[in-house]
Amino acid sequence: MDQEQTVTGKSIFRIDGPPKVRGEAKYAAEYKVPDLLHAYVVTASIAKGRILSIDLSAARQFPGVVEILSHKNRPWFWPVSFLYKDAAGPPGKPFMPLYDDRVHFSGQPVALVIAESYEAARDAAALVGVTYKAEPHATDLARSPAFIPRKHRIGVAPVPHPTGDADRAFASAPVKIEAAYTTSPENHHPMELFATTVEWGDNIVTVYDKTQSPKSVELFLKVAFRLIGRKVRVVSSYVGGGFGLGLRPQQSVFLAVMAAKSLKRSVRLVLPRDHMFALGYRANTVQTVSLAADEKGRLQAIRHKAIAATSQFEDAQDPILLFSASLYRCDNVKLNYELAKLDTVSPCDMRAPGAATGMFALESAMDELAYALGADPLALRLTNYTERDQSENRPFSSKALRECYAQGSERFGWDKRSHAPRSMREDKELIGWGMATGAWEAAMSPAPARAEVRLRSDGKFEVTSSITDIGTGTYTILSQIAADELETPIERIVVRLGDSALPFNPIQGGSWTAATSGAAVQSACRKLKAKITSQAKKAGVLDRRPGTELLSASALADLLKLRRGGELSATGTMFSPPFGKRFSSATHAAVFAEVRVDEELSVVRVTRIVCAVAAGRILNPTTARSQIIGATVMGIGKALHEDTAYDHNLGRCMAHSFGDYHIPSNADVYDIDVVFVDETDTQVSPLGVKGVGEIGVVAVAPAIANAIFHATGQRMRDLPITIDRLARARSRAS
Amino acid sequence: MKRFTYVRAVSIDQAIESLSVHPDAKLLAGGTNLVDLMKYDVATPTTIIDINDLPLREISETADGGLRIGALVTNSDVAVHPSVARHYPLLASAILAGASAQLRNAATVAGNLMQRTRCSYFYDVLTPCNKRAPGSGCPARPGLNRNHAILGASELCVATHPSDMCVALAAIGATIIVQGPNGLRAIPLADFHRLPGDAPEKDTTLFGNEVILGIELPPVLEHHRYSYLKIRDRLSYAFAIVSAAVWLTIDDEAAISTAQIALGGVAHKPWRNTAAEALLIGRPASRVNFEQFASMLLSGAVALSENDFKIDLARRTVVRALEQAASRTPQSQSDKRIH
Ligand SMILES: Cc1cc2nc3c(=O)[nH]c(=O)nc-3n(C[C@H](O)[C@H](O)[C@H](O)COP(=O)(O)OP(=O)(O)OC[C@H]3O[C@@H](n4cnc5c(N)ncnc54)[C@H](O)[C@@H]3O)c2cc1C
Secondary structure (H helix, E strand, O other): OOOHHHOOOOOOOOOOOOHHHOOOOHHHHHHHOEEEEEEEEEEEOOOEEEEEEEEEEHHHHHHOOEEEEEEEOOOOOOOOOOHOOOOOOOOOOOOOOOOOOEEOOOOEEEEEEEEHHHHHHHHHHHOOEEEEEOOOOOOHHHHHOOEOOOOOHHHHHHOOOOEOOOOHHHHHHEEEEEEEEEEEEOOOOOOOOEEEEEEEEOOEEEEEEEOOHHHHHHHHHHHHOOOOOOEEEEEOOOOOOOOOOOOOOOOHHHHHHHHHHHHHHHEEEEOOHHHHHHHHHHHEEEEEEEEEOOOOOEEEEEEEEEEEEEEEEEEOOOOOOOOOOOOOOOOEEEEEEEEEEEOOOOOOOOOOOOOOHHHHHHHHHHHHHHHOOOOOOOHHHHOOOOOOOOOOEEEOOOOOHHHHHHHHHHHHOOOOOOOOOOOOOEEOOEEEEEEOOOOEEOOOOOOOOOEEEOOOOOOOOOEEEOOOOOOHHHHHHHHHHHHOOOOOOHEEEEEEOOOOOOOOOOOOOOOOOOHHHHHHHHHHHHHHHHHHHHHHHHHHHOOOOOOOOOOOOOHHHHHHHHHOOOEEEEEEEOOOOOOOOOOOEHHHHHHHHHHHHOOOOOEEEEEEEEEEEEEEEEOOHHHHHHHHHHHHHHHHHHHOOOOOOOOOOOOOOOOOOOOOOOOHHHHOOEEEEEOOOOOOOOOOOOOOOOOOHHHHHOOOOHHHHHHHHHOOOOOOOOOOOOOHHHHHHHHHOO | OOOEEEEEOOOOHHHHHHHHHHHHHHEOOOOHHHHHHHHOOOOOOOOEEEEOOOOOOOOEEEOOOOOOEEOOEEEEHHHHHEEEEHHHHHHHHHHHOOOOOHHHHHOOOOHHOOOOOOOOOOOOOOOOOOOOOOOOOOOOOOOOOOOOOOOOOOOOOOOOOOOOOHHHHHHOOOEEEEEEEOOEEEEHHHEOOOOOOOOOOEEEOOOOOOEEEEEEEEOOOOOOOEEEEEEEEEOOOOEEEEEEEEEEOOOOOOEEEEEEEEEEEOOOOOOOOOOHHHHHHOOOOOOHHHHHHHOOOOOOOOEOOOOHHHHHHHHHHHHHHHHHHOOOOOOOOOOOOOO
């Protein structure tokens, strides 16, 4: 087929849209299972200490209550923590709900009520009386001692090694800035709540779970609950948002399976919104960045130190400093990464984990340096542009960041910007224009991915893979890839995903799914096509005319008839990256933001954002654009709203709902303009795809913070930039 | 949620009777606040008296030319009612600044008057709170109090009243009509909500066995200038950090002839200072005068550990709202730009 006829690269509406709108797409809590019990979690009110007693007398008498589990009567667990390791877990001892009498964080599950109805479970849970012996706790990052993590988290890029002598270069450089930045904890709140429905059978346990990896949940459950002899099937056909919280088996699946196993009954557990605050969060950080340049703006030194929150039981780690050594050309780089232990649940990955946090500091500092130099912020980035990854001393597989800068700034009208802060104004509002660079890893999954494609007797091609579609458009792009590879109309492709019984795929994270699972589908389709072609030739039914599909419906029917109903299938496997250490690969973005600030009242509006992205081949501009828009909105939230409020006296997260955990409302989102720049990359992955799930969020917060500086002259170094912070900055300045 | 008995009241008298028989009963109107509180176990009534069948959904003119709005009229219906839009646009504007369209469609006038604070400790039964559990303590005072009271707070409670509608009603000078076992009572809005003092569990001066029948707005004899300006943590769908309702007339000589101004989000009740308002009368509608007024309005303000910024912000908000009102360019509730 020629270019004109391929569907990859075209804007196809998501094929899972209609079933979702019709309500046919089932989420974990929506499966109808006979004789289902419902569970509800009782949570700890203290941050640290021991459970002294649990009074169940009232709760047990509540009509409909079947069982109440706690550390005292839960089923036996292996007492060794490595058996509870999961594919995305950091070093440490994974948290096991109801393990013993220890309380590790406020909001921790301490009991599980199982009842005939959700309401009975919930209402009985309120009657469970728990007494504690509290111990002194620490939840305040600013007051907790930092340390260098002893063990590195597998799967996360290590902190780049120092180069040159950053301290000396910094001391002797003519222009320099040094500043401290902080970011607040952010919590995951995908629209779909974390939920699990366990269908308990004697031979097979089917677990409908909200996860980003049915396979790793299956493996985890088999080991953790000794279900080795039984068949365990984990189904996550539709996932209403993952963003990283679904990378690890969550408390919900752990508790639901525990309940099902101990009662030998089917059980559903849906975590309410307030319980979701105890599942993992984007680590809050304290960072310092020092940058030094010569008079021409060429970077002489980069020092970036980050202290990130973690729990007492795991050393959660994210690549906060990943791009601090490679984004710009600089010979002297020094990076320090430390953790501080808090009495909270473990932080976890959250869209562009690490990078979104670290790049806020780095890109704010670049803006500060530009103003120290009297240089245009975009010009400073171009002065320090690098074609090589200096930290690894190797080229990029492709890097169209320069085009992002060019096309983004053009769309935005950056050249009309007046440099001085406070120099643009309309009525009562100061106008600010800011920009920032974004980068994220363009990785292939380190574990192999598999896919199967088979020609069904109804003439349709069915593609199967255990990979989930977390709302990103995976169903759609895999259909597109298969349609092109099989040279068949997309209507004849059926895709089934999100089921651990289907061919193995690793976790859906790292923006690698399109590249990795897509390549597995490509490979399976190529094999099947070869099979079909040779068989059709043999049978003499290959009726192909140029420009038409591989096999017409009638030819297919003939072929299938000849095979007497037997099906044709092929499996494709994508092994780790096609290249070794010869290239670095990353997606890039340039984000330009306009803010309008009512200075007197400290009210900010983000009136315009242009996001130019270089992410290799774009399989579907519509679904890709949705990813970038969603990520940009998330970035606005990071910049202005999201903050999980902790009462450090109580050691307790006091955000319990969307009423006290703000994300942007429609009114906060004005124009978002997404540009995909052309970027051909033949090295990064077989499909030339880099992935677009995360890059969109990285540069938004610094671009907004820089725009606020341009508008007001106030450098806002703490996220989120709320009214109180702006008001204090203004009054400090005057 | 605690299990409860559900009663559907067929008459006002029956509702009052039921309240008298079941002291911990609660009336159910739109349910947008009460049901939430019950789900979180903050409110644990044993009896729910659904009043939605009561004949309290009318908006009508009063004998003196004012307006009477029934207790069960929805917030949306109040905001779009022609008489409200024409004579009390401040009220319509304040209502539209609150919540979301869906909530306003369900929320009622009486429910809005009676809605409880949004203090996160009040909402979390696993923490102490003097308002929810008298005597248990107030973690907000040493803890998270960024959006708590700067005026009229007590040692025991620093919560604020979260309503937008009530701030406009305070400025307009509405009266609440209630009925109890002993008959009707009219409570000026200024006396309806109370300061926390040593009984923070009591939000209002309504007795437990009284039912709100509606509100009465005084007649408007001349065209008022107004603005409702709400400052919040995002541009929509958030409770006020501070809000200001301005209800103003200016005479032919460009002097202020009446000035009724209320602040929201700053105290346990909508905040007015009539002595400060009196000083505006007869003076030109100038920024200097507005600033003086604002300073006097905020003169007793006391900051907690995190909310010092609210004092200055409240001052600035009042001044801006006064300017908007004076120049006949009230704050739009759909365009989020503040002018
Ligand atoms: C997400 C969310 C956002 C919101 N944002 C805002 C906002 O920005 N601004 C704002 O002002 N409000 C806001 N609200 C609050 C909303 O205005 C109130 O929930 C609503 O006004 C309550 O009205 P209701 O009829 O639903 O009351 P209900 O929940 O039915 O009742 C509330 C209370 O009033 C009592 N009551 C009801 N009727 C009577 C009567 N006739 N006599 C005596 N007592 C009575 C009830 O017993 C109960 O105690 C928000 C609410 C939510 C859920």
